[in-house]
Amino acid sequence: QVQLQESGPGLVKPSETLSLTCTVSGGSINGYHWNWIRQPPGKGLEWIGYIHYSGSTNYNPSLKSRVTISLDTSKKQFSLELSSVTAADTAVYYCARWVFYGGNSDYFDYWGQGTLVTVSS
Amino acid sequence: EIVLTQSPGTLSLSPGERATLSCRASQSVSYNYLSWYQQKPGQAPRLLIYGASSRATSIPDRFSASGSGTDFTLTISRLEPEDFAVYYCQQYGSSPPITFGQGTRLEIK
Numbered sequence: 001q002v003q004l005q006e007s008g009p010g011l012v013k014p015s016e017t018l019s020l021t022c023t024v025s026g027g028s029i030n031g032y033h034w035n036w037i038r039q040p041p042g043k044g045l046e047w048i049g050y051i052h053y054s055g056s057t058n059y060n061p062s063l064k065s066r067v068t069i070s071l072d073t074s075k076k077q078f079s080l081e082l083s084s085v086t087a088a089d090t091a092v093y094y095c096a097r098w099v100f101y102g103g104n105s106d107y108f109d110y111w112g113q114g115t116l117v118t119v120s121s
Numbered sequence: 122e123i124v125l126t127q128s129p130g131t132l133s134l135s136p137g138e139r140a141t142l143s144c145r146a147s148q149s150v151s152y153n154y155l156s157w158y159q160q161k162p163g164q165a166p167r168l169l170i171y172g173a174s175s176r177a178t179s180i181p182d183r184f185s186a187s188g189s190g191t192d193f194t195l196t197i198s199r200l201e202p203e204d205f206a207v208y209y210c211q212q213y214g215s216s217p218p219i220t221f222g223q224g225t226r227l228e229i230k
Contacts, residue, residue: 035219044221044222044223044224045211045221045224046221047217047219047220047221050219059217060217061217062217094165096165103152104152105152105153105171105172105173105175106154106156106171106213107156107171107172108156108166108168108211109177111165111166111167112165113164113165114165
């Protein structure tokens with residue numbers, strides 16, 4: 001059974017960089033896209049970006065200038081860095097595995113439990 | 122950007138009733154790259170449907186979905202108490218490649 005677990009600080013100061021790591025267990029990194037998705041309190045889901053196991057990345061244009069997603073295949077971990085944070089970045093951050101079958105279907109099949117990150121001084 | 126608009130925002134029904142949730146896309150969704158998720162309070166979303174109409178593993182057959190192009194529907198044939206939650210649709214397409222609808226809250230009447 002694939003499991004994803006987010007880790008990182010729960011409190012970040014305004015203007016600083018939010019850093020989170022997702023550890024994958026019970027399955028391979030290969031063949032998939034590894035994503036970060038966030039959900040502000042009481043609101044909907046926002047896709048942040050993904051890194052493919054090959055190392056290629058794709059980011060939400062609304063966050064692209066501030067986002068970096070990286071992958072450490074040896075540790076089966078991928079990470080999120082979001083710079084220059086403000087209170088608007090306060091959210092539950094999820095990591096998730098995205099399965100993409102070109103010309104057929106796509107879906108997020110495994111999610112982490114989510115971690116709340118609050119931006120406050 | 123493909124914007125997904127879900128309706129209604131909130132749906133109030135009783136256990137045993139039929140629920141019909143709508144997801145409308147601002148542009149045609151290619152290859153039925155449309156999925157549905159269920160989210161309960163304090164939990165991560167759970168995959169229900171992919172490819173517009175295929176049930177994910179272990180999803181009860183009271184959940185069904187249909188649609189293509191710009192109009193998609195999730196139907197729960199007979200509501201069970203555990204079905205009351207928030208439901209999101211999600212698509213893959215043009216930049217940004219992945220977007221979610223704003224959600225439909227299914228609440229007990």
